[in-house]
Amino acid sequence: MLQATPDDLPALRSEISSRYQELSPRLKQVASYVLDNPNDIALETLAVIAGRCAVQPSTIVRFAKAFGYRGASEMQRLFRNEILASAPSPSYSERIRQFQGRSNAVDWSRPYNVMREFSEANIIGLEHLREAVSEAELDRSIELMQGADAIYLAGVRRAFPVAAYLAYSLSHVEKRAFLLDGVAGMTAEQSAMLGPRDLVIAVSFKPYAKETLAVVETASANGAQLMVITDNRLGPVAKEADLCFEIKDAEVRQFRSLTASMCLAQTLVVSYAYKFGPDRDRSK
Amino acid sequence: MLQATPDDLPALRSEISSRYQELSPRLKQVASYVLDNPNDIALETLAVIAGRCAVQPSTIVRFAKAFGYRGASEMQRLFRNEILASAPSPSYSERIRQFQGRSNAVDWSRPYNVMREFSEANIIGLEHLREAVSEAELDRSIELMQGADAIYLAGVRRAFPVAAYLAYSLSHVEKRAFLLDGVAGMTAEQSAMLGPRDLVIAVSFKPYAKETLAVVETASANGAQLMVITDNRLGPVAKEADLCFEIKDAEVRQFRSLTASMCLAQTLVVSYAYKFGPDRDRSK
DNA sequence: GCCAGTTTAGAACAAATTTTCCACCTATTT
């Protein structure tokens, strides 16, 4: 046994993950329970844990030994220490004093706080999405998609993930979809072939990229249908659009997010798939 | 004994406080230790607790009995339950299941309903994200990013938008970032040049794409640092990872979303930018 | 300074939990 036995919980977790494949079926069972329910391991007795993952107590011991411990108890100590370390157990008097309102000055040097802020902002953004997008617009968008021979996706920089997601998932519901990705500088050639039976979905946010703008103009000149996902109805890309979704994505201190746009994209694909897709419960 | 024996921790706390004065010296000693170190009571053995407050084990038992319990173990159960209740978060799967129950009654032929469902599911997913990602993992991820000469992003199919977003936005905070995009089938050549001073961030969800798996294996073989964003710690890509984020993205009727992963990506970039980026002069 | 009532320390005991062991099963190999 070359590997030193893990002596803290993160180490054990990664050790379990990396050796998971080579474990026996019962040990795999224990492994995933251990990773998912650390608190149970810390607090409950072996018999209880064993019951919860439908295994004999001896199997837990075997599991612990497989990772180099002398017994299950020694492994449990790791989980207990983790709890002791994570909750600094403030004294009772302190705990009472803790009823102070949470300060709104968040310390951004702690990544965890950044994540809390973003998830919060994104939640608000998603709630807003429901009000900002009308049922009529959505219905129309599905019609447009359905009526098109093929759908071309345009979006660069920040908007690129949305366009890429649309291209990928539309293909997966068996809609002909092509990402105008600009590889080898072919965008002009690709968009020159757009016709009235094609739909272009352009995704563009401020500052509006000239590449996307060029596609929009070509599409419009050629009489192709044009759907736009943007952050401002009055922006340059929205002007020629047959249908325009105005999405105000979450923004925290100048960092704009994409969750609302992605959610809309998902909605478009799934709604299309449900109405016109090949079969209604297959997508990856 | 008129007073009913407290059956939750807050009740016990106030009971201890109010009867503190009438307790014997040794029991006072125990009382204050119990109030100040709830975690110890929950996790440690009676002998250890006794040692910590310089008392005999039997005294702890007498203390428990003084408050109406049948023994010290019964009192410990209160403290253990408190821990289980405060840090559960196994409820995600249950919430999702509840949500799906509601969701099945919805008429999916109306796109507007689809959007409502997705935004709702994504909100639940974002709430879960906060519980599922630990501060230590985030801190470590920023370290890894900071320590790398360059960051390479791997992710195809559904995971591609996340990888693309990371590549784009990392470049914008002036971190050398390259998307292993497989254009012209160069992925093998590109990843062969990875070295120990490089960081690979691989994004991969079930069913794990072999392209990403190949990058992961090459990176691992070459000694490059490896950070993984995936949906299962026990999946194939997580095995070799130096750091693994396990993200359970929202899923509605088999359509999986990306919002939580995107939110994490955003967090990584912004946290990095705040700590090490080009303009660190933001207030707060 | 001595006595009744309480409280306490420590050991003895009892219960519980963990660990070991062995027979049986399953899959793989020859």
Next chain:
DNA sequence: AAATAGGTGGAAAATTTGTTCTAAACTGGC
């Protein structure tokens, strides 16, 4: 098809842990 190796379930053994008990110490009143 038989043999072997590894994995598994279950029960017995060993250990740890919780509880009880008793003698001793302490307290306050006389």
